[in-house]
Structure formats: structure tokens, C-alpha cells
Amino acid sequence: MPKILIVGGGYAGFYTALKLEKWLRHGEAEVTVVDPLPYMTYQPFLPEVAAGSIEPRHAVVALRKHLKKTRVVTAKVTNISHATKTATITPAVGEPWEETYDQIVVTAGSVSRTFPIPGVADEAIGLKSIEEAIDIRDRVLANFEKASNLPAGPERDRLLTVVVVGGGFAGIETFGELRSLASSLLKSYPSISMDDTHFHLIEAMGRIMPEVSLPTSHWVLKNLAQRGAEVHLDTQLKSAVGGVIELSTGESFESDLIIWTAGVMANPVLRDTDLPTEERGRLRVQPDLRVINDDGIVADAWGAGDVSAVPDLTGKGVGGFCVPNAQHAVRQGKVMAKNIVAVMRGESPAEYRHDNLGAVAGLGLGYGAFQSGKIAITGLPAWAMHRGYHGLAIPMWERKIRVFGNWAFNLVLGRDNVGISARETPRAYFEAFASRPRAAAAPAPEASSTLPTPDKAPDAPVYANPAQ
Template identity: 80%
Template sequence: MPKILIVGGGYAGFYTALKLEKWLRTGEAEVTIVDPLPYMTYQPFLPEVAAGSIEPRHAVVSHRRHLRNTEILTARVTKIDHANKTATITPVVGDEWEFEYDIVVVTAGSVSRTFPIPGVADLAIGMKNIEEAMAVRDRVLTNFDKAADLPSGPERDRLLTFTVVGGGFAGIEIFGELRSLASELIRYYPTISFEDTRFHLIEAMDRIMPEVSLKTSHWVLRNLAERGAEVHLETQLTSAVGGKVEMSDGGSFESDLIIWTAGVMANPVLRDTDLPLEERGRLRVGADLRVLNDDGVVPDAWGAGDVSAVPDLSGGGVGGYCVPNAQHAVRQGKLMAKNVVGVLRGDAPAEYFHKNQGAVAGIGLYHGVYQSRGRLAIKGLVAWFMHRGYHGLAVPMWERKIRVFGNWIFNFLLHRDIVSLEARIAPRASFEEFAARPKG
């Protein structure tokens, strides 16, 4: 049987494997998916995970539970030699080995793209995976616990100052959700007032959320300002050394939490491959998701999602390519499976075409915004319900949908859980402190 190797288990990879299981006949092909994590992360839920509205495990989808007929390798692909149709598999434990395949599907996704700004690599945290969202949630809650015991002063101000770098959808959503969380936390901390909490968002452009109209983005700015958050437009982060945030406009302040959402880049797995890449390091693919080089189609090689430069035939993309988001990755994954099966059976692959119908964002509890492709914009509570409804139904698998809606219902009735589990980072600390040791 032909061996199909899927590199990456995010949106595109997970849906490719899921649909291959549905459409492949018994004995028609073997499918293997390789990812360093044993689950797919539904990234639109990361801001709500960070704000305590969704439990972390409910925002991820297990590979092994839902891909019953796919071989799951929890490891990294560190090299792709398509000329010889081999990939180097590097597990967390043990020696690497060569995996022979007949067809490769590259869906390795993207990682945070940063710049050499002093202090960022040492102190900032991204918002690309569930572990980062969990860490942000615990940090905010722990900082409130610490600050509540301190008198007014620089250290207390630092603990209660939170910074987000990047004013796109990801940045605005996490910024709004954390502002909402902090506002709710104040009821539990009599020594902390609303004015004690400070939220700063730094954006290099002269506007936020380029996916929505300028008028809608101005409404979001007003909404955030009314809720006590400050947005610095046309401003760049110049330093974050030691937690001191310095900006290009000369302003500075101390911040204990710096979240970086200012861009993504293709997964570095492609740096060691003979597959053709474009100038931004993404895989070169055609609209039918087959890999292309200067001579045309590269046989038995496919790519989709953030790691690939997929032409946007609708004309709505940036630079002629699909933007890196979940909408495209999910749909490309489904088409990928259809095309791979079709080519195995001698059919011509179909081209990817998706006309974006709009964008919806949640910017904190009961605050949302929807922007259609036209001039229609919906703001406030109705848009917030639209956001939750859309993403609650869009997360893969019904057992995940039920868990997520259950989170929202229980939080509405009981309020969100405000317990910090930051101690989990060093779970043996208490045991080690009191453990008996041999004398001498």
C-alpha cells in the first residue's frame, strides 16, 4: 500500500488525516501523522483559555482518540529528503530514524515571528499553543495574589501591569479577554482597585485589526479605552530588558507579563528539506495544494495551512496568498484529503477557493465585533454571541463542542474559576522540601 506521511497535526494536518480515514477504502493506503504534540490545538480559543473561560484540555483535540486508523508518531520531522522519499523522525526519547514514504503532506503550521528586540526572547511569551495560554492565566492570577499582599509601590505596579505586543486579531482578543478577567478579579481582592490594574497594547501600525473596517477598529479602540485599557498606535517596542518596557515614542513602564502576538512565520522544519520554498520560507504550492518548483508539479508532495503559500483565488488574500488563519487551514485540510484520494484513483485535483464571509472576534466577556466582507458591522453583545456560537460549533468533534459549551454554561452560572496552578511548574518542590534523605 502507498504510505502517506502527514508532517504536522494542527488544523490542516488533523483534518487531512480525519478525512483520509473517511474516504480511503480499506487497504488503499497507510496514513501516518507526525507531530511533537499528541493533539490539535484550536487556537481561536487560546484567549478564552488564558482568561479562564475554557478549560485548557477542552481547547485541544486528541489525535489518538479521534484518528483511529492513522499511525500517530509523537515526534518531530527534522528533515525531508523528497528526492529519496524519506523523512527523519526525531522522538523525544531514543534515536532518530528514517521513515520511508510514497506521498508527503506538509502541514507543519507556523511559529511566532519575533525581532531581535532586547529582552523579548528572555521574558516575553507567545500565544500560539495551549501551554502558553495556561501560563498566562496562571501568571495573571498569581500576580493578583502577590500584589494583594503588597503596599502601593513600584513592585505592586509591576505585578499589575500587563502588556500585549501586536494589534491584530490575536493581540486584540487576548488583550480584551485579560482586561475582562482582571475586572472580574477585583471583586475578590479588596486591596486592589480597578485603577491599580494597567493594560498596554503596543502596535507599530496606525490602526488595529486590519481584517475589519477602519470604522469598526475605532469602535474597538473606544471600547477598550472605556474598559481601562491603553493602546499605543504607531509605536514600536524597543526594549523589554528586565521587564522594563521601552517604546519608540519615548514612553516606558515596568510590566511583569509581556505577550507577543506580532506575527507568525512558517515552521522551521522546512529549513532542512529539498522541497521548493518561496522568499518567506513557505512551501511553494499551487491552488490545488500540490507542491510546485520551477519545472511544474513536484510528484507526490502536497502542502497546506500556515506553512504553505497557497494562492488565494478569491482575490482577498495578502500578496495574492491565503492569510494564515484557521478558516483556510481547516478547509485546505479537507480539500487536501479529497485531492490526495482523487489522485490515487487517477482523478484530477480540485483547486482551493474560499471567499471569506467576514471576521468575528471576542474582546472580553460580553464584548465582541463582527465585520462582513461588505460594510455590515455588528458590535457588542450580539457579536459576542456570534463569536461564541461560531467557534463553539467550529471546534472539531462533538465531544469537544459539548465540553466547550458546558464550560460556558457553568461559568455563566457559577463564574469562572480563579485558582492559579502556577505551582505545577515545579510539582516536586513541596515533596523535595520535606523528603527524608540518607544521613552522611
């Protein structure tokens, strides 16, 4: 039976496997998905997870639960040799092994792209994973708890200062959602006022959200300013050493939470492969999602999602390629599954083309922005559109129901503002009070042969020290 190996279980990989299960005949091929995590993360929900509007587990989709006919391997692919059609699989526990395949599908996604700015690698956190979103939420809540016990001063300001680097959709949504979370916390902390909280977004360009029109981006800036959040345009982060933020404008302040959303890059797994890549490290593919090199099509190799440079046939993509977002990755996965089946059956594959109908962003409870051509909608209607679209877009109906149910409960009961920061050291409480065996008593020293033997009865104990 032909073997199809899918590298990466994100949007594109998950939907490729899901649709292959639907369209492949019984026994036509064996499909394997390899990913370090046992779930795919719906990344558009990460800002709301960080703000406590969505339960973290509701923003991920378990691979094994929904891929019934697919072999799921929780491990890393550390090398791909397409010349020999083998991939090295490295699990978290155990020895690596070589996996053979007949066709390979590379959908390994992207990772945060950073620059060698002092302090960023040591102090900042990204927002590409559910784990990062949970940590951000717990950090905000824990910092409010700590700050409420402190008098006004530098340490209190540091705890109540949040910095987001990057003014694209991910950065702006994260910034707006966290501002909304902080505002909702104020009523629970009488000792902290709105003026005590400080939110800074740093953007190197002269505008935010290039996917929307300039007037719409100006509305977003005005809305954030009215909510006590400051956006620094035409500004670069120069240093973050020790949490001290130094900007290219000369401004400086301290922060205990620095969030990096200033771009992504293709998963570095492609560095250990003989598959062709372009100058930005992405897999080279043509519009039908087959891998290509200078000589043409690379047989039995496919790519989609953020890890691939997929041509945008609408002409609207940056540099002529599809932008790395969930909309494209989901649709590319579906098209790729159809094309794989078509090629296996001797049919012609179809080209991927998607004309984006618009962009929508959530900026916190009740605030949003939507842009489609010249049509712009802002405020509460756009926020409702954002929730409606993404609530329906997350894969699988059981997840859609959980998400909409979560929102409905929050509407009635309010946002759940409980942080569990101790989850990072869950055994600390047990260890603090756990009983341990007493240390064994040190053995008595042996009698010295140089000491005289006392005049005692034959069966009386003899001590090395006469004082005993």
C-alpha cells in the same frame, strides 16, 4: 500499500488525516501523522483559555482518540529528503530513524515571528500553544496574589501591568480577554482597585484589526479605553530588557507579563528539506495544494495551512495568498484529502477556493466585534456570534459539547479564577518535607605506625590517639 506521511497534526494535518480515513478504501493506503504533540490545539480559543473562560483540555483534540485508522507518531520531523522520499523522525526519547513514504503532506503550521528587540527573547511569552495560554493565566492570577500583599509602589505596579505586542486579531482578543479577567478579579482583592491595574497594547501600525472596517476598529479602541486599557498606535517596542518596556514614543514602564502576538512565520522544519520554498520560507503550492517549483508540479508532495503559500483565488488575500488562519487551514485540509484520493485514483484534483464571509472577535465577556462586508455588529450580539461560531468550529462533537458545557457552567457559577502556578515545580512541596537517609559517619583514621604502642593487655583495643 502506498504510504502517506503527514508532517504536522494541526488543523490542516488533522483534517487531512480525518478525511482520508473517511474516503480511502480499506487497504488503499497507510496514513501516518507525525507531530511533537499528541494533540491539535484549537488556537482561536487560546485567549479564552488564558482568561479562564475555557478549560485548557477542552481546547485541544487528542489525535489518537479521533484518528482511529491513522498511525500517530509523537516526534519531530527533523529532515525531509523528497529526492529519496525519506524523512528523519526524531523522538523525545530514543534514537532518530528514517521513515520512507510514497506521498508527503506538509502541514507543519507556523511559529511566533519575533524581531531582535533586546529583552523580548528573555522576557516575553507567545500565544501559539495551550501551554503558553495556561502560563499566562496562572501568571495573572499569581501576580494579583502577590500584589495584594504589597503597598503601592513600583513592584506592585510591575505585577499589575500587562503588555501585549501586536494589534491583529490574536493580540486584540488576548488583550480584551485578559482585561476582562483582571476586572473580574477586583471583587476578590479589595486592596486592588481598577486604577491599580495597567493594560498596554503596542501596535506599530496606525490602526488595529485590519480585517475589519475602520469604524469597527475605532469602536474596539473606544470600548477598550472605557474598560481601562490603553492602546499605543504608531508605536514600536524598542526594548524589554529586565521587564522594562521602552517605546519608540519615549514612554517607559515596567511589566511582569509581556505577550508577543506580532506575527507568525512558517515552521522552520522547511529549512531542512529539499522541497521548494518562497522568499518568506513557506512551501510553494498551487491552488490544488500540490507542491510546485520552477519546472512545474513536484510529484507526490502536498502542502496546506500556515506553512504553505496557498494562492487565494478570491483575490482578497494579502499578497495574493490565503492568510494564515484556522478557517483556511481546516478547509484546505478537507480539500487536500479529497485531492490526494483523486490523484491516487487517476482523477483530477480540485482547486481550493474559500470566500471569507466575515471576521468575528471576542473581546472579553459580553464584548465582541463582527464584520462582513459593510455589515458591522458590535457588543453583546457579536460576542454571542463569536462563541457560537467557534464553539461549532472546534473539531469533534465531544469537544463541542465540553466547550458549550464549560460556558454554561461559567454562566451559572462564574469564571473559575483559581491559578495553579506551582504546577511548574510540582515536586517542590514533596521535596521540602521528604525524609532523606542520614549521611554515613566518617570512618575513624587509621593508627599511625610512628606512634608508640601502649603497654596494654594483648586483646585490649589500641587507639591512635592516647587521649582516647
